[in-house]
Amino acid sequence: MQTVVGVAVVRDGLVLAAYRPDGGWEFPGGKVEPGETDEQAAVREIREELDLEIKVGDSLGPGVDISADYRLHVYLATAVAGDPVLREHSELRWFAPSELDENDWLEPDRPFVRALRKQL
Structure with a gap:
């Protein structure tokens, strides 16, 4: 099974989300390439997709x-x-923790939205 990483990028207490034209918000990211760690893939994907430099933290x-x-x-x-x-999405938005409604997110991302709300 191949791993896909999503990244909950936080800046100034806000969380970055990307909107997919096929139906919902997601944490940006992508596939882990052979020989990469999840963290390395996260840094690469966010740089490629969003031209943003990040420091990866906890799962x-x-x-x-x-x-x-x-x-x-x-x-x-x-x-x-x-x-x-x-670049790859139809919209980007910074959400306050109180605005994170998991029903607006793609199904696989929803458990992570719940976990994120508890941490912020």
Whole structure:
């Protein structure tokens, strides 16, 4: 099973989310390449997708199966340089913790939204 990393990027108490045209908010990220750790993949994916530099922190819980082939792991991260650039999604938004309604998120991301709310 291949690992996909999502990244809950936090800056000034707000969480960055990306909107997928096919139906909901998600934590940006992507596939872990062979030879990469989850953390290395998170840094690379956020740099490629958003032109943002991050420092990866703790996992937000156990992985969630997306399909028979992919498992999602989401990590907390701090934005350390840059401003996010919209490249692969239809919208980017910074959410306050009180605005994080898991029903607006893609199904695999929802348990991580709950975990994130408890930590912020």
